[in-house]
Amino acid sequence: MEKSVRVFKNRQHDIDMTEGNAFQQILMFALPLLVGNIFQQLYNMVDTWVVGNYVSTEAFAAVGNVGPITNTLIGLFMGFASGAGVVVSQYYGAHNFTKVRDAVHNAIMLTVILTVAMTAIGVAMTPLMLRFMKMQGAVYNEAKEYLSIYFAGIAGLLFYNMGSGILRAVGDSRRPFYFLLVSALTNTVLDLLFVIVFGMGVAGVAYATIIAQALSAILTMIVLIRTDSCVKVTLRDVRIHMDMMKKTISVGIPAALQMAVTAFSNVFVQSYINQFGTNYMGGWTAYSKVDQLIFLPMQSLALSATTFVGQNLGRSQTERARYGARVALFMAMGITLLVTVVVIITAPFLVRFFNDKPDVVTAGTLFLRTLTPFYVLCCINQIYSGALRGAGDSRAPMIIMLASFVVFRQIYLFIVSNFISNTVVPIAMGYPAGWFVCSMLTLIYYRHADFGRSRLV
DSSP, X not given: XXXXXHHHTTOTTOOOTTSSOHXXXXXXXXXXXXXXXXXXXXXXXHHHHHHHHHTOHHHHHHHHXXXXXXXXXXXXXXXXXXXXXXXXXXXXXXXXXXXXXXXXXXXXXXXXXXXXXXXXXXXXXXXXXXXXXXXXXXXXXXXXXXXXXXHHTTHHHHHHHHHHXXXXXXXXXXXXXXXXXXXXXXXXXXXXIIIIISOOHHHHHHHHHHXXXXXXXXXXXXXXXXXXXXXXXOGGGOSOOHHHHHHHHHXXXXXXXXXXXXXXXXXXXXXXXXXXXXXXHHHHHHHHHHHHHHHHHHHHHHHHHHHHHHHXXXXXXXXXXXXXXXXXXXXXXXXXXXXXXXXXXXHHHHHHHHOOOHHHHHHHHHHHHHHXXXXXXXXXXXXXXXXXXXXXXXXXXXXXXXXXXXXXXXXXXXXXXXXXXXXXXXXXXXXXXXXXXXXXXXXXXXXXXXXXXXOOO
């Protein structure tokens, strides 16, 4: 073991978070992750911008409204990926590099299995999900075409996310950022080429997306295969390791159910919004794109907290783990408040970027200015849920988020729409109502959680 520590411990791209300045480590880890995620969202926004300005309003609504569907299956996979990342980070923190390699090869094999399953499920479920969301006519046809192509090429997205999750587990958030940058630029160029030059419409946007995602996956896998770090992938060693699979599943299944069902619950909100017509659908689409950007700082810091807590609990440093989570929370709240002010001021311009139709701009501005002030609430559930997952406890965040975002939110929507006011603003307020409940429950649970019992190694 001592020899493996000397070989692997000081790889230039890896960060050992078990010692040193916690604030600096979390910041330096989160920055490339944040910028990379911004680029990822920007190239998703380019898809929406291109169809909104060069195809049709129906295509714009279609591409924007499929988010809950894609996020449901992506969330399912990301839960398993987070489980794999927690196992890797805790063994890395414990400097048990033999187990790190077993966990990595198990994660790659799990990705192969889930890629086959999710491709089939995504393609098969597309018509059912679209009908459930009450999409009809041209919007339905455009959305079906987009999703059929998207799910057929989902392998790139899954392999990139698992590979980048492995790299982040050992503190390397820079190279995943570089690969996202390349992917974003590729997607932008192909969007413009396929839609404006070749006139491929929604199909062109979908093909541009899966090609760009495949490129980022290839780059990530090349790094994992060629690295001399402890996360090196040797293809002949890719197989299921039952001990690692059990640990991955113990964290991954609750996280997967939480992410997938929470994303699916947004389909209910979307179906309520869709009842108010195409303009509100378009306004909600624009709002949803900005919503994803607002979440990025806290999500990036939540991933930092997951890695920080995982590595430190691998060394039984419970107090340092909790300190790092507090640092991440204060950073997230400060940044989110600044972003909130900017969004409220610039709301009409942000919506107009996606669609300049006056009624769509009015609806999108209404959503942004009504909901944005409540985003600071989300910092609590995002950061502390990330910290709990880093400790190997993903069951409690799952239960809390499902209770808040699924059960409570659906009860709220039913009561408001049937007994109080079936107008768009009270319906949209279902989002911050769920955020508030989730954050309060998460805070209460986190303060009483026993990190010492949550270690996987």
